[in-house]
Amino acid sequence: MIICITARAGGMDAQAEQRFARAPYFTFVNTETGASESIENPLIDASGGVGPRAVQMLSDRGVTVVITGHVGGNAARALAAGGFKAFAYPGSGSVADALAAYNAGNLQPISLA
Numbered sequence: 001m002i003i004c005i006t007a008r009a010g011g012m013d014a015q016a017e018q019r020f021a022r023a024p025y026f027t028f029v030n031t032e033t034g035a036s037e038s039i040e041n042p043l044i045d046a047s048g049g050v051g052p053r054a055v056q057m058l059s060d061r062g063v064t065v066v067i068t069g070h071v072g073g074n075a076a077r078a079l080a081a082g083g084f085k086a087f088a089y090p091g092s093g094s095v096a097d098a099l100a101a102y103n104a105g106n107l108q109p110i111s112l113a
Helices: 050-060 073-081 095-103
Strands: 002-007 025-030 036-040 063-068 085-088
Touching (some): 050 073
């Protein structure tokens, strides 16, 4: 499974980001191999329709779970349509902290309805 965690910078030690589609970075974690990769969000300064475009980008990378703070309405609908699961990480800890909270079952699902 591939998880995407929104972040303020690249790497597992970077601070998690509360915004979804306009997060500065996306960190992808493969739960089977433990490998991680961070990319700069190319949509951060784009105008309009950023949520659905971000969802498409994650879908193209095989992501099935998103960990973030908040998801806007258009992004939520796109995530739901794509069969994603989304979880809220309300803390200001690192990407690694967010992943650990998810793995421990301590994150609440984000309603995508």
